Amino acid sequence: MDIQSIHPLVIFFAAITTNNILLTNFLGMCSFLAVSKDLKSSLGLGVAVIFVSTFTAPLNWLVYHKLLVPYGLEYLQYIAFIIVIAAFVQIIEMIIERVSTLLYLTLGIFLPLITVNCAIFGCVLFLVIRQYTFMQSIAYGLGAGTGWALAIAALAGIRTRMEKKSKVIAELEGPGIALVITGIMAMAFIGFSGIVKIN
Amino acid sequence: MSAGPVKGVAALKRMLWEENPVIGQILGICSALAVTNLVKNTLVMCLGLIFTLMMSCFTVSLLRNVIPRQVRMIIQVLVIAAYVIVIKIILDAYLPEISNELGPYVGLIITNCIVMGRTEGYAMNNKPGDAILDGIGAGIGYSLVLLPIAMIREPLGLGTFFGMQLLPPDWTKWNMMVIAPSGFFALATYIWIVRAFKAGEGKR
Numbered sequence: 001m002d003i004q005s006i007h008p009l010v011i012f013f014a015a016i017t018t019n020n021i022l023l024t025n026f027l028g029m030c031s032f033l034a035v036s037k038d039l040k041s042s043l044g045l046g047v048a049v050i051f052v053s054t055f056t057a058p059l060n061w062l063v064y065h066k067l068l069v070p071y072g073l074e075y076l077q078y079i080a081f082i083i084v085i086a087a088f089v090q091i092i093e094m095i096i097e098r099v100s101t102l103l104y105l106t107l108g109i110f111l112p113l114i115t116v117n118c119a120i121f122g123c124v125l126f127l128v129i130r131q132y133t134f135m136q137s138i139a140y141g142l143g144a145g146t147g148w149a150l151a152i153a154a155l156a157g158i159r160t161r162m163e164k165k166s167k168v169i170a171e172l173e174g175p176g177i178a179l180v181i182t183g184i185m186a187m188a189f190i191g192f193s194g195i196v197k198i199n
Numbered sequence: 200m201s202a203g204p205v206k207g208v209a210a211l212k213r214m215l216w217e218e219n220p221v222i223g224q225i226l227g228i229c230s231a232l233a234v235t236n237l238v239k240n241t242l243v244m245c246l247g248l249i250f251t252l253m254m255s256c257f258t259v260s261l262l263r264n265v266i267p268r269q270v271r272m273i274i275q276v277l278v279i280a281a282y283v284i285v286i287k288i289i290l291d292a293y294l295p296e297i298s299n300e301l302g303p304y305v306g307l308i309i310t311n312c313i314v315m316g317r318t319e320g321y322a323m324n325n326k327p328g329d330a331i332l333d334g335i336g337a338g339i340g341y342s343l344v345l346l347p348i349a350m351i352r353e354p355l356g357l358g359t360f361f362g363m364q365l366l367p368p369d370w371t372k373w374n375m376m377v378i379a380p381s382g383f384f385a386l387a388t389y390i391w392i393v394r395a396f397k398a399g400e401g402k403r
Binding site for chain 1: 225226227228229230232233272273276277280281283284287288302303306307309310311312315378379380381382383384386387390391394395398
């Protein structure tokens with residue numbers, strides 16, 4: 001099937017469920033494992049990721065298709081994407097700092113983490129490889145961010161509960177058990193396959 | 200690193216076991232999970248990472264006195280990105296199939312936390328020679344985790360090893376092993392085994 005003919009909404013839902021960027025593509029694992037210890041900061045980081053991925057996806061689409069392709073500079077894509085993401089995060093950080101102190105305190109500390117978050121960068125690489133259109137890339141950015149936020153919030157919820165109630169084998173504590181939980185979550189998400197499909 | 204500056208071969212050695220970037224510091228997990236369903240892809244990925252680490256640690260270390268501290272992160276990323284582009288071009292030219300299968304994960308070496316961690320944590324403060332060894336060590340330490348996981352996942356999931364038939368053809372393929380969830384379980388188990396081993400080592 002021609003990928004460009006898929007409705008953006010389908011891509012949005014697929015990015016959350018069947019093609020969840022964390023559970024099927026393993027992107028953004030580092031901050032996922034490090035931050036998921038409590039629900040509040042997980043949500044903060046999740047919102048920041050949704051925000052950045054929604055904007056950097058179409059922005060990088062423009063850079064790639066309107067700037068790099070016409071001049072035959074596709075091989076510079078990695079550097080271009082990284083610069084766009086880093087610059088965007090930096091600018092957003094400055095704007096938020098000026099506009100709202102409250103927002104800065106809740107979201108601001110997570111923004112620097114995002115420049116090196118592979119979920120954002122991976123999302124951009126996927127939209128180039130899969131040759132999405134502009135609208136599709138907005139939907140994909142939003143969906144990928146939402147899927148990531150959903151996964152980290154779910155894991156944080158499970159981890160806080162687990163720490164109170166159950167005893168984990170000493171060697172598996174921390175990242176080990178988090179990986180096992182994520183694995184089970186990934187299995188649960190396989191249940192979505194068949195609802196929407198975009199590969 | 201709290202143990203003070205580590206020089207020379209010791210910098211390489213500690214990365215293999217004591218401070219293994221994947222097991223000890225839980226870095227670079229993304230690619231560790233994503234590419235390990237085929238041994239061939241894993242090997243290419245590991246070689247790519249070793250090359251990137253070695254070269255970017257060396258370059259960053261050479262430039263360490265010139266880079267202004269405020270912009271050091273972005274310069275490190277650019278150095279890394281330049282080497283990753285080299286790898287991508289080489290792969291596209293000589294191994295286009297693998298390059299296709301690895302898809303975005305070659306590019307994702309740029310945001311692989313191991314590389315940033317080593318350039319920021321070691322190369323910025325140490326001589327080029329030591330930085331290269333440290334980079335190679337971290338790369339090999341990464342490979343020491345990925346290759347065994349791939350060697351378990353591919354045969355169980357597809358019955359093959361390095362693309363060749365390993366198990367008898369009537370082997371029931373364990374599909375779960377090549378898709379996402381098993382990656383999480385395999386890495387968790389690996390971490391479990393290594394930590395149990397280390398705990399035992401500490402008691403003696």
